[in-house]
Amino acid sequence: MPRDFDATSPEGGMLSIEEIADILNVSRRLVVTLADAGKLGAVERTEDGQRRIPAAAVETYRSEQRAKARDALDELGAISQGAGLYGSDVKKV
Template sequence: MPRDFDATSPESRMLSIEEAAAILNVSRRFVVTLADAGKLGAVETTEDGQRRIPAAAIDTYRSEQKAGARDALAELAAMSQGAELYSSDVKKGRK
């Protein structure tokens, strides 16, 4: 389960790859892939080569992913209803 994330944190707060991965509940490698693909906005690199990601970018990415999942679920439910997979006869084992 992802750790609690305070979306009201200051816009300028920068997160490490490890912190971003914990918030998104994904691997560090996946966060690096997202960063390399430009899906997390402007990622800064420190003098020692460590990447820092804006907390706001992580919050935006997470919100977009949740919205996409909701939309996909709604589409799947509509398709299932259109195919009458939820009719009362099917629920009772009759076809």
């Protein structure tokens, strides 16, 4: 289950790839792909080469993805309703 965090708190400043993977409930490899594609904002590297990404950028990405998912579900519901899948004449299995 994705963990919650407060992107505005002082300890929420910069996050590691592993922390972001936990927050988004995805693999570390996907987070690296998103970071390399610029979808998580500016990426900083530590002296040992580890990526660090601002928590606020992660929260923005997560909010955008949730909005896209809600829109897709709304569209699917409208299509299903338009196809008559919610009418009283639908047989229950």
